Amino acid sequence: MRVADITSRAHPLWLAYILHRMSGLGLALFLPFHFWILSLALTDSARLDGFLAFAEIGAVKLAEFGLVFLLAVHMFGGLRLMALEWLPWTPPQKTLAAGATAVSFLIATLFLMQAV
Amino acid sequence: MATKTLKVSIDRGASDPDIFDVPAHDNQTVLDVVSWVQQNTDPTLSYRFACRVGMCGSCAMMVNGVPRWTCRTHVSKVVRDGAVSIAPLRNLPVVKDLVVDMDPFFDKWVGAEGVHHGTLTRDDPIATVDETSPARVEANAGIECINCSVCYAACDTVAGNPDYLGPAALQRAWTLLNDAKDEGRLAILDAISGTGGCHNCHSMGSCTTYCPNELDPMSAIAGLKRETAKSFFRRGR
Numbered sequence: 048m049r050v051a052d053i054t055s056r057a058h059p060l061w062l063a064y065i066l067h068r069m070s071g072l073g074l075a076l077f078l079p080f081h082f083w084i085l086s087l088a089l090t091d092s093a094r095l096d097g098f099l100a101f102a103e104i105g106a107v108k109l110a111e112f113g114l115v116f117l118l119a120v121h122m123f124g125g126l127r128l129m130a131l132e133w134l135p136w137t138p139p140q141k142t143l144a145a146g147a148t149a150v151s152f153l154i155a156t157l158f159l160m161q162a163v
Numbered sequence: 164m165a166t167k168t169l170k171v172s173i174d175r176g177a178s179d180p181d182i183f184d185v186p187a188h189d190n191q192t193v194l195d196v197v198s199w200v201q202q203n204t205d206p207t208l209s210y211r212f213a214c215r216v217g218m219c220g221s222c223a224m225m226v227n228g229v230p231r232w233t234c235r236t237h238v239s240k241v242v243r244d245g246a247v248s249i250a251p252l253r254n255l256p257v258v259k260d261l262v263v264d265m266d267p268f269f270d271k272w273v274g275a276e277g278v279h280h281g282t283l284t285r286d287d288p289i290a291t292v293d294e295t296s297p298a299r300v301e302a303n304a305g306i307e308c309i310n311c312s313v314c315y316a317a318c319d320t321v322a323g324n325p326d327y328l329g330p331a332a333l334q335r336a337w338t339l340l341n342d343a344k345d346e347g348r349l350a351i352l353d354a355i356s357g358t359g360g361c362h363n364c365h366s367m368g369s370c371t372t373y374c375p376n377e378l379d380p381m382s383a384i385a386g387l388k389r390e391t392a393k394s395f396f397r398r399g400r
Contacts, residue, residue: 054228055253055317060368060381131366132385 067124070117077114123148169242171196173208174225174250175260181205193233193241194222197249197261210261217375220311224261225250230316232375253316268312271328276354277335280347290344302341305334305383307376314370314380326359330370330380333361337383340390352394361387 056065087095101107130136130144167187172180183200194212201208212222217235224233226241227248241247255263283290293299314330315321321329328336336355339345355361361384370380 055225055230055369055373056319056367058368058372060366060372061319064365064367128366132388135382135386135389 063124063127066120067128070121070124073117074121077117167245169196169238170246171200172246172248173197173200173261174248175208176257180248180250187238187245189239191238193224193226193231193236193238193247193249196238196247197224197233208261209259218309220309223252223311223313223316223375225253225316230313230373232311232313235375252312254318254321255312255316263312265312268315268329268331269310271332271359272310272335274354274359275328275332275336276347276351277332277339278347280339280345280350282346292343296343298341298343301386302338305338305378305380308334308378309376311375313373313375317369317373319367319369320363320365324359324363327363328355328359328361330364330384333364333387334378334380334383336361337386340387352391355387356391356394361391364388 084095084098087098102111130141136144168184169187171183171185173183174180183204185196185199188195194215197208197210198212201210210222210224212234213219215222215234217232220232222233223230225231226233226236227243229241230252231241233249238247249261251257251261252263255265255267258264294303308331310331312331314334318327318330320327333355336351339347340351364381364384366381366385368381371378371382374380
């Protein structure tokens with residue numbers, strides 16, 4: 048019996064890895080559906096209108112937040128991975144880059160909130 | 164101090180682990196606990212150790228699901244509700260109890276060209292090494308590996324792909340690639356860019372997280388990925 052290999056994964060680097068993988072899988076499942084809905088504009092516009100009305104429901108809007116979240120974490124996960132493997136940065140440089148990303152994200156959010 | 168006991172469960176390959184009550188002390192390593200069991204309760208318990216000071220790399224085991232060098236792991240750091248679970252290292256065949264067969268680990272070390280590729284003879288003058296050159300700094304970062312196989316046990320890619328060379332062997336290849344005395348660049352690049360090579364690594368980082376000597380095999384493998392890519396675009400140089 049191997050008791051063993053669960054807790055050995057609970058660290059930030061592995062969690063970042065699995066978040067990137069899972070968000071990618073989620074997006075891969077979503078994309079065909081997304082293109083199919085877009086294709087309805089050409090093939091069956093009445094059905095598309097029906098879907099757009101359905102998309103106005105609160106629960107569906109909430110699910111769209113999930114999609115935006117998946118897109119965001121997958122994009123940042125990909126940028127992180129490329130930086131990790133292609134830029135031989137020192138730990139202080141990595142901290143600086145992460146800090147700069149966090150600050151720019153904060154400023155962007157503030158602007159967005161003002162715009163809303 | 165009142166006599167306290169630890170509940171130590173040791174995975175010996177049966178469906179349930181063996182449970183032992185071991186006297187607890189203020190200063191006690193996981194290796195001390197295993198040795199106590201073998202010396203006082205069950206002399207048939209097999210395990211491996213040599214130096215007891217974190218240099219030889221022979222006593223690594225899974226402790227509460229985490230690969231660790233047991234001689235430098237204090238029980239107080241890992242104990243949970245008075246209990247510790249100990250199992251043989253993951254990703255290697257078990258010989259008996261806590262002893263694993265290290266052959267696959269060392270075979271991959273050689274498979275990654277983790278051997279010296281010298282060109283000089285004893286009659287040549289000793290090659291000078293510039294300790295401050297970027298390549299030497301890069302090589303120095305990885306040379307304190309004690310071959311304990313903790314990174315190999317921590318790696319999920321090793322678990323999923325038996326051909327994968329693993330973090331320790333690839334880190335060794337990276338140190339040799341940056342070593343001014345080593346002339347095996349082409350052989351190393353060839354060995355580590357193949358089927359089980361560096362491009363299997365998913366940068367999960369368990370190797371770097373759990374390396375007891377605080378080395379960074381994940382970054383070393385990233386270095387190999389860059390070198391193989393550069394070599395590809397320069398057509399094999």
